[in-house]
Amino acid sequence: MSADVNMSVTGNAPEQLSVQQKLSTALGLAGLLIMSLSVFNIGFQPKILWLTLSLVFVAAGIIWYTKASYTHKPEGIKNDGVYFKSLTNRGFWAYILGLVFTGFYIVLYFYPSLLGLNSEGANTGVVALFDPLSKALSGNPASQWFVYGTLYTLAILGFGFKFLWKYRHNSYQRLRTFSVMFFQLGFAFIIPEVMARLNGDDFSLPYYNLVNIWPLNYYNFEQYRVDEFISAGTVGIGLLIFGVLSILVITPILTYKYGKRWYCSWVCGCGGLAETAGDPFRHLSDKSQNAWKLERWLVHSIVVFIVISTTAVVYSYLRYDDYWLSGTAFLISVASLLTVVFAWVMVYKRQELQKDAKYAAIGFFVLILALIGLHFSGMSNNIFILEAETLRSSYAFAVGAMFSGVVGVGFYPIFGNRVWCRFGCPMAAILGFQQRLFSKFRITTNGGQCISCGNCSTYCEMGIDVRAYAQKGENIVRSSCVGCGICASVCPRGVLKLENDTPAGRINSKEILLGNDVDLMDLVNQNK
């Protein structure tokens, strides 16, 4: 047998689950079974009992599985047999799970009535099963989004617990996992539900997860939300201003200080799910240079798309209705902001941009200017050629639903856990741009200690070929890096360290590595 074929085809000991692991899996699945059966209106009464049972079964199943997997082993890296298991090596179970996830998302986004959401009358099915919990939190009956939000939070908490045990020797991993669990439970789940309780006839706030920032939250500035914010008085206006400041002021400052990791692997819900429930699939990301190329084109195109779409949507209501900001003033501000950013990058950071990135920036900038120009020239009655509504709804469908949900999570077991974050998320792209050009964050390479083993690259969920830098003694400064720190954890030789330090000397390309004759190092590294 040749090793090229892949050794994982032989069925070997590590892939077999222990009795306890099997039983705990069964317990968790029993919880999911209750929810699945409830879809068919099997009369689980009282609902509150069955809902509690199903949630407790799932949680207990995960906790038990964790104990059975890790407690009897010494602290350390737990990747044994990852490539022998069907579920984590794109085997039969991976595809089954992928199909189940994808199917769930399609039903959730496009056929919520199948789950029991009725346009008229009370909920039925699984949505009704969640009514008691929803009423306890917000006072309202559940929706399909409440069901989803609860399961999502349960997944982050449950698998977060598992991750905490898996990395119990690593304080960085533990802290950031506590953080995503906290932000999911508090900011994404409980606070918005409780805020909804405050809504009355004369006061109504939109459902708002404070840490879900535009453009990830692509609908944040749509008219119905902005109207609600404004009508809710000081609190609402405050939240609206916070939403704008989040992207324009707060995130640039935090990203400068800590890199985009403060958001992507400490706060964000998408990242939270990827890092917990998605952790067993992180090694499946594509590390090829072609994938990197695709990533750069795709993710930056989506940034352009969402900027145009949001600008168009906001402009469309500012133009016709009476707000303190006029449509024209808004367009001018957007254009000026883009121009300032663009000019700054071209003046100060031109050298750091690779050729194609520069071309892309120029291209997209021209495109935006052209579209705005088109509007002022009055050649079209519509905004930006297309109707704003068409742009908005196609973004919501293609990016919001299909990419982030169906593909992004549905394909975890096939393409890895960060497909959305890497190829699709406009927020990650903007933070990444800042991280690459204007941040103190880097992954430091420890002199000449790298042995090119490839653990770092293999377990990089963003598909960064970390080894390519480490074996050259070069620091890793990449826009896509979410700072999860797993490369540094799995490194067997202590070569990598995530840190924030002065921006000077952050990018240090080296030809000859430390350990060799000092004269040779100086000669070659300076003669380039």
Added chain:
Amino acid sequence: MKQEHIVIIGNGISGVTLARHIRKLSDKRITIISSESEHFFSRTALMYVYMGHMKWNHLKPYEDKFWAKNRLELKQAHVKHVDTQQKQLTFESGERFAYDRLVIACGSKYNKFGWPGQDAKGVIGLVNKQDLEELEELAPNNKACKRAVIIGGGLIGVELAEMLSTRNIPVTFLVREKHFWNNVLPAEEAQLIDRHIREHHIDLRLNTNLEEILTDDNGKVKSVKIKETGEILDCDLVGLTPGVSPNVDFLNSSSIELNRGVLVNRMLETSEPDVYAIGDCAEQREPIWNRPPVEAVWYTGRMMGETLAQTLCGNTMEYKPGHWFNSAKFFDIEYQTYGWVFPKPKEGHTDFYWEHEDGKKCIHIHYEKESQQFIGINTFGIRLRHEVFDHWLTKNATVDEVIENLGKANFDPEFFKNYENQIQNKFKEESKTKAI
């Protein structure tokens, strides 16, 4: 002018580093010959394939298209004879292959010390890709391999023990020395690793030698006999890991001067003109500082490649490795070393040792008694910065300066607990008693 043809035997870290640097500096024709694998891979990571952490493809540091793109010609062949007069190689297939300048970078093979039964089926080492394939065949799980015995307590031995234990194969580990790797590590660290190996349920037998390997009627390993006790241990696999030596048998028929390895001078030149040797297979005629004449280490192979590339491209340069450093991982415990820490302090040296109460982290410093000059550090379970220690070694820092500034050299991930205070306090206390 005719384009010079540089032929490199071996596509490991030395040969490939050399080829990459020659390509950066010149337009010479470069051919890399290997019979082991089509593409360069990280030998140090073979273990992770068996353990299921990675697949074979992950071991390759460059994508397959890299070689053609950089005009590095790859030749899969096994060299049988080198004719330095005709400047020609003969392959096992009978094919002949001309070179202008030849670099031997053919690496190591594992040692066998003449034990009866050492060539039986079921006896393996862990050096090359074929060894890994054989291991997978012989020990796919604990049904096919009910017990494995490993002979030789060094870095590869402990890797093999870890590998087999991930497939729940019981392992008996025979170590000749008083403690694991005690010929390199001081007793304190060696004992720390002894404990950790046993924590992973490895049957570690210290002060134990192999007498012979016994085989069944089919010539397959059946058991081993222990020298000291005469005990017979049944097993299906024997791992031979008592070190490696240069893989130079194919050069016996050539006029190139050999000892254990290919003898080279500081310019990495062999006894024959236009023939060079680098990496594990090279043996320095004059040892460099404290370094042994043959160094089978990833980093030294790489550094020789970097240096020789300069020479071959017209910038003649001596091989001058900087300060010694190395690293390894024993199951879950990482190890780094900078400068020299010997099993026992040398004449005129003394040491300082600190161990954490969990028994899994420690540092060990050697320094000169008289001048207090820092000589070297071993660190287990705590990562340290290469650059900082390299700097301290260059400027002959004192042990006080190193201890005082240990925090600057810390390379552990953020939010990890620091032990500098503990270490500094212990050092101060010991200095006081020493002063009295």
